Amino acid sequence: MPPNLTGYYRFVSQENMDNYLRALDINVVLRKLVCLLKPDKEIIHTGDHMVIRTITSLRDYIMDFDLGVQFEEDLGPVDGRKCQTTVSWEGDQLVCEQLGEKRNRGWRHWLEGDQLHLRMTAEDEVCVQVFQKVK
DSSP states (O other): OOOOOOEEEEEEEEESHHHHHHHTTOOHHHHHHHHHOOOEEEEEEETTEEEEEEEOSSOOEEEEEETTOOEEEEETTTTSEEEEEEEEEETTEEEEEEESSSTTOEEEEEEETTEEEEEEEETTEEEEEEEEEOO
C-alpha cells in the first residue's frame, strides 16, 4: 500500500533548478527569480484523489487530480504550455508523466522519514528539491 503524503512541507534545498528551467525554455529573468523562491508544499491525499499546492511568495500552483486518470494540465503559470498529465504510484513513489512539447517531462515525489523529495525532469535535465514535514 502506498504511503499517505498528506501534510505541509517546508522547503529545505534544491539542485539544478536553473538548468531544469532552461530546458523548459524559461527566460533568464524568470529563471533567476524562480531560483530564489523557497516554495512550500501542501498535499491532501484522500484515497485516489490528491491536491498538491506549491506555495510561493510570487504565485501558488495547484494540482487537483485523481490517481491514474489522464487530464489536461494547464502549465500556463509555469511555462505557458498545456500537457496531458497522468499521476500514479510506482511502488512508494508518486509519479507524474506530462506528455506535450517537451520530452521526458514529469516528476516523482517520495518520502524518506519526514522529508518529502521531489525529482523533476524535462528533456535531459533533472532538478531535485527536498522539503521537511511540519504538520
